[in-house]
């Protein structure tokens with residue numbers, strides 16, 4: 001555990017990519033094999049199951065820290081992270097346990113056989129035998145909230161430098177349904193792929209955005225300059241669903257989302273079509289709610305995803321389909337290095353012979369001869385229930401991760417309104433001690449009604465200024481939330497807008513974010529609820 | 537019961553009996569200054585009273601023409617029958633707690649303070665009083681400082697490593713206090729010290745005041761870039777992200793502040809290293825200092841006033857929050873920062889003064 005805590009501290013002590021890679025390499029070379037694979041599991045989001053609930057952990061920490069409960073809660077508000085709060089509040093300790101990371105994880109996994117009192121004794125013994133730094137990573141693992149400040153690509157790079165394997169190969173091998181108790185680090189870095197994991201997906205190929213805000217809009221000429229001849233490109237609508245990979249291998253089916261979540265059970269309607277694909281097929285596409293030949297608004301899908309149980313009612317209200325746009329594996333062969341137009345023709349054939357045409361949709365190709373034509377068509381995205389276009393180079397391979405050049409997303413301008421900040425709340429993680437999460441309101445007659453919460457979009461300097469304002473203009477405090485004097489106006493961008501009965505304003509926004517701080521505007525100049533309703 | 541000896545009004549901490557203010561935030565006739573940080577010593581007062589060791593820095597910051605009287609720790613000054621005296625606060629060089637006595641009643645205004653001896657400031661001394669107006673910048677139990685000598689050792693180790701790899705070491709801390717504290721503990725066998733202009737100005741002012749500080753070079757375009765490779769550059773936090781800092785490339789950046797105790801705060805500064813080093817008392821320090829005054833009543837300024845007063849109330853103190861315009865943030869103590877924030881924020885200061893005339 002000491003090595004692992006030190007690794008975490010060392011990664012924290014530098015912002016430089018190369019230094020981080022060196023730290024990772026040193027660690028992976030020096031620790032026992034068992035710790036290596038557990039570390040990799042943790043670093044790729046494969047957390048051990050939580051065996052003690054957070055309330056108990058909190059209660060025991062409060063006891064050991066010897067402070068009132070409210071003070072613990074407020075400390076948590078300041079720090080923004082439970083594991084860190086506990087590590088800071090417990091009395092200082094020395095490292096006396098002598099256990100490895102793997103041993104601690106084994107003990108955590110075995111906790112379900114213990115009584116509550118035995119769990120408590122184990123936890124307090126563990127805490128008192130650790131330093132603050134060890135306690136912090138231990139708490140993060142224990143509470144199932146372990147996250148690491150290095151990207152997966154850095155880990156892949158370090159492993160690639162140790163083993164000499166291509167980074168794309170490693171990225172692929174560490175995906176899928178493996179368990180650190182059975183997957184061996186040795187197999188992972190062997191020349192030949194030793195895995196027989198039928199569920200293993202491919203790393204998603206990700207697109208770069210052509211433009212992100214309304215004030216940076218690009219003209220057709222600029223697009224032409226950047227992308228060249230239209231003949232080399234294919235355009236498809238950009239669908240507003242959940243990016244997913246569907247797999248049929250060895251008689252089994254799997255659905256993976258872009259967040260590497262295994263979601264097979266969440267989409268039962270898709271099972272038939274996937275089973276009808278020839279064995280050894282992997283498709284990339286969008287899982288989306290779909291009825292009467294068109295996609296349903298995203299909030300229908302969102303409601304469905306939020307439900308634990310898929311009731312008959314939910315299934316009827318939000319039927320699923322899969323809009324396929326790529327084929328990554330065919331007849332058991334990885335075809336990602338074939339040109340896109342070839343993969344597309346494979347996909348079209350698979351689609352043609354599939355009996356489930358209702359749930360297996362093919363992403364339509366948008367015909368165009370000039371960029372201007374496509375530019376004009378893009379303005380009809382919303383009528384087509386799309387967010388804009390995906391542009392893909394016809395001769396491109398299926399890249400691993402986000403690579404510039406072959407895939408572009410060209411979204412329609414975001415919708416926006418000017419709104420007044422009325423509540424503020426402290427952020428988490430890197431902004432734990434600043435007011436960074438804001439609630440915004442628009443005018444309804446002479447009242448300001450809240451309609452959206454947003455936090456991203458300001459520069460660090462602006463955040464400090466807003467935080468300064470909040471701390472000096474608080475009207476009321478409700479727990480962590482402060483009501484502030486309505487004075488600051490912001491331009492809020494969003495991707496979509498829907499009617500909502502749950503919100504006071506009667507509307508719900510999709511992906512609201514701060515586009516900019518309108519220091520030039522007075523609150524009287526903010527938009528009205530009517531303006532928002534007109535966008536429905 | 538008559539009026540309280542000190543009260544918070546629109547302009548600052550006011551003593552009606554003596555007709556003077558302590559650390560006023562709006563211009564007044566008579567200002568008693570605990571220390572020279574910009575949130576405590578503001579521009580525009582008619583007369584200033586401060587400790588000897590604040591003299592040159594106050595003149596540098598507020599103008600050489602200010603009407604300033606300085607005193608020694610423990611010296612007693614009379615104002616309309618009220619006795620004023622200064623007592624070491626251990627926060628920065630020349631920082632003081634201000635003791636006010638009238639008709640047998642004693643109040644102490646802490647200004648900012650810490651209990652550890654930093655080797656430069658006159659160490660903190662508790663002062664018995666009935667009412668203590670205390671800062672609580674770090675008044676949360678998550679803030680517990682480790683032994684500062686270990687932090688200075690970490691800084692030297694980090695500097696040594698950077699120097700051995702041919703990389704400049706840039707370290708940020710606010711210019712009055714932190715900067716001198718950092719350099720006082722540097723291992724000069726590693727390399728030379730270079731100062732950002734703002735820090736060099738403060739450095740020179742302190743030297744005019746008779747303070748002995750390590751030799752350091754002001755950074756000017758004439759200093760050769762090669763010299764930075766093994767050197768340590770001390771700058772204010774605001775220099776980060778400015779074009780000024782580019783000249784040191786390649787460099788490693790460290791930030792010294794009590795806020796670095798939280799991972800989130802460190803990330804926000806985008807620092808390679810965060811050194812937890814504060815000139816304010818930590819949680820245990822605050823409680824120890826308050827207990828040592830033997831006071832019944834505590835008024836809290838700076839930072840976590842609401843939580844800390846609740847905690848003290850539960851421990852039997854008569855504790856209140858006081859609304860002031862003092863920092864509450866080590867970063868805003870950096871001389872140029874508050875001005876910048878205030879200008880851009882326009883009417884924020886004094887705009888919502890619903891806390892004026894708050895009686896303690």
Ligand SMILES: [Zn+2]
Pocket residue numbers: 571573627648869
């Ligand atoms: Zn200060």
Ligand SMILES: [Zn+2]
Pocket residue numbers: 573575576647648838862863864869
């Ligand atoms: Zn202060």
